[in-house]
Amino acid sequence: MAYRNFTLSRDEDGIAVVTWDMSDRSMNVFTEEVLREIDAFVDELTADEAVKGVVITSGKKGSFTGGADLKMLRGMFDAYEAKLAENREAAVAELFERCGEMGRIWRKLETSGKPYVAAINGTCMGGGFELALACHGRVAAKDAKMGLPEVKVGIFPGAGGTQRVPRMADTQSALQMLLQGQTLTADKAKRMKLIDEVVAGEDELVAKAREMLKAGLKPVKPWDEKGFKLPSGPVYSAAGAQVWPAVASLYRKETYDNYPGARAIVKCVYEGLLVPMDTALKIEQRYFAHVLQTTEAAMMIRSLFVSMQELNKGARRPAGVPAARLGKVAVIGAGFMGAGIAYVSARAGLDVVLIDRDQEAADKGRAHSRTLMEGLVKKGRATKEDAEALLAKITATPDYSALSDVDLVVEAVFEDRKVKADVIARAAAAMKEGAIFASNTSTIPITSLAGSFPDTKRFIGIHFFSPVDRMMLTEVILGEETGDEALATALDFVRAIRKTPIVVNDTRGFFANRCVLRYISEAYDMLVEGVPAPMIENAARAAGMPVGPLALNDEVAIDLSQKIMKATIADEGEAAVNPQHFQLVNRLVEEGRIGRKGGKGFYDYPEKPARKHLWSGLKALFPQKKAEEVDYAELQQRFLVTMALEAARTMEEGVVVDPREADVGSILGFGYAPYTGGTISYIDGMGAKAFVAMCEALEARYGERFAPTPLLREMAASGDSFYKRFAPKTAQAA
Ligand code: NAD
DSSP: OOOSSEEEEEOTTSEEEEEEOOTTOSSOEEOHHHHHHHHHHHHHHHHOTTOOEEEEEESSTTEEEOEEOHHHHHHHHHHHHHHHTTOHHHHHHHHHHHHTHHHHHHHHHHTSSSOEEEEEOSEEETHHHHHHHHSSEEEEETTOEEEOGGGGGTOOOTTTHHHHHHHHSOHHHHHHHHHHTOEEEHHHHHHTTSOSEEESSGGGHHHHHHHHHHTTOOSSOGGGSTTOOOTTOOSSSHHHHHHHHHHHHHHHHHHTTOOHHHHHHHHHHHHHTTSOHHHHHHHHHHHHHHHHTSHHHHHHIIIIIIIHHHHHTTTTSOTTSOOOOOSEEEEEOOSHHHHHHHHHHHHTTOEEEEEOSSHHHHHHHHHHHHHHHHHHHHTTSSOHHHHHHHHHTEEEESOGGGGGGOSEEEEOOOSOHHHHHHHHHHHHHHSOTTOEEEEOOSSSOHHHHHTTSSOGGGEEEEEEOSSTTTOOEEEEEEOTTOOHHHHHHHHHHHHHTTOEEEEEESOTTTTHHHHHHHHHHHHHHHHHHTOOHHHHHHHHHHTTOSSOHHHHHHHHOHHHHHHHHHHHHHHHOGGGSOHHHHHHHHHHHHTTOOBGGGTBSSEEOOSTTSOOEEOTTHHHHSOOOOGGGSOHHHHHHHHHHHHHHHHHHHHHTTSBOOHHHHHHHHHHHHOOOGGGTSHHHHHHHHOHHHHHHHHHHHHHHHOGGGOOOHHHHHHHHHTOOHHHHTOOOOOOOO
16 A cells, blocks of 8 residues: 555565655654554554564654644544534544544554564654554664653643553653653663663664564563563552552642643553553543543643644744844843843854943853853763854954844843943944844833834844743733834744744733732732741642742842832832832841842742741731631632733733733743643633632632723623634744
8 A cells, every 4th residue: 555654665584664754744743644554554564474573763864753743632622522512422432432543553553463663763752652662672763852741731641651651661760751741862761661772873773673673573562471560560569559659649749630631640550550451551541531621631732732833933923024034143231131142042053242341241141151051061961062162152242343243132231221222222323234123121111212223113122031041931022113024033033042932012011020920919918918928839839830929039039029119109109019018028128038149038048958948037027827717729719810810901901912822921931830721721711701700709808909801701791712802813934
């Protein structure tokens, strides 16, 4: 039979080599057609008596497969939803069957009687790695990466991954890998016994695979033979009794039981290891069909997979503007942020001019890249030569004439309107015609700064988050007169440095900081009410936030909070800031408790290895409630609702115009409980009606700040959702 995505060749030893190479894609992914073809070639090779063994490999250099096309999964789920109203039983039965399709083919391959070897030449994720695990042998190139990352988008490996991994690796490592969605190097995978052989380069792979087959690789898996022993022993055994109780608490600690996908992994492994493989695969399939129907999976797949890819590919990029030629960029201000921006730019292969007031300050900013690269070299993730090559890309200087040939300037000098205005004017005088100017300001309106630049169309905001090398989000801020070319250049730059952009209109705090301020402010309210600080921090984490609000406030600095409050009072009057919050912050700053950078804040930071702990003096600031007087679940709700409500306001005001951006921005920018799919999906996921009811209940107890907005009320009445109302525009650019 002819295949569109695979080529089959056979040699005189009876070894068939199947090469996966999709002509219309840069990476191999699983589509319905691919699955049909694998199903067919397994049948063909099984029936062919001349075939003694099979090698499966990829024709794409450096990559085997990126895994399942999650859009296919979404399509499957949409079909299920459409059918649900008509005939529930048939819809569920069909979903169950379709969920099992991949697993069924892998199992057929595993039990076909012919030995298969997966020759993993590069990235091999998700369903592809599950296919490799179903093969009878696995050989990987040294720099290949592999893993089962499904849990990160709300689901889990449902084509045998939860069964084969813990039958090959010890239970603890298997669970850790599955629950964290770890990406493994070839060597690590070999240590875990998930890979049999590692070879130096791609070209040796197939030869090695043939060798394994010729050496008589058994076409039967250990677990299909009598007397098979699990690597960590049976679940019900002395060894099992050591492992499993700890699993339950580790799982809770890591997930707070918020992720149905993670919960299902633990259940699949536990229940699956008690029974033979075929029954175990049925158990996995059942949980998979269940998890796919959860709100969490639907929201996470949409935001963390589909939307994120669309934004990364330039969903908001104006069509028709040719791709920017970004060869050389400049960063002015080599401080905390500027040094980080220079580093990520150089990492992306761009030449960077890094300017500060004098040579010493500019050099100091460049030295930050040296420190970061030395860290990577120590961890074996970069070579000394990489470090030198990166530093060679950064020219540190106080001389503005170095701006004459750059395509984009990013300004990160002091947050001072006058200093910025001077820098903008000086830079403009030195820049070439047509270059774009971007400011990294956090608080000053872009439109007002653009006034210092001769061509306001070419002025834009690119707002980074700290630490720049680790935070994946950037907010691209449109001033009133920002033109399409500036927007396109900014998005091309963000894409080049491999960050995810959201495009935001110009207002105080833009998007992310507005929401984060609500988070911290709600914690202040709780403190004022007398809620014990540990309950505040724990409730936030139990709600799914990665860092408690008080710990976060320490990281961003409490004197900065004070500064922001003072600026708000200056601009909008006393009533714009809650006086109790202002007092609290003033008190901390007066006592020198300015946050982590000062060694104390809401937390104390003793010398390592001691760990930070909440400042005991917090208890004395407000009369304390007893734990039983506090509604813990409501604390969690308050955090999620207050941020979601702020996000809803930004959409209603037109600051954010696309719900995908609010969702992705909230997860990447401030870690908004990922299982919700982001601030807007949190609302859409439960429906505007339920959300408004929740807001009203909180408003009655805690005041106006929880009042639902007019748009929310209207949507609650009409049954509308943000995703329908603000239907995202389809991706415009490649
Ligand atoms: P910083 O004080 O660490 O760095 C500012 C740098 O600008 C210093 O190195 C200073 O010498 C230099 N500088 C000042 N005047 C200059 C001039 N005339 N010419 C050249 N260089 C000059 O500050 P930062 O935290 O890096 O913040 C920089 C900008 O980034 C601010 O606008 C801030 O609002 C914004 N920002 C900060 C954060 C954050 O978390 N710190 C996050 C997002 C945005």
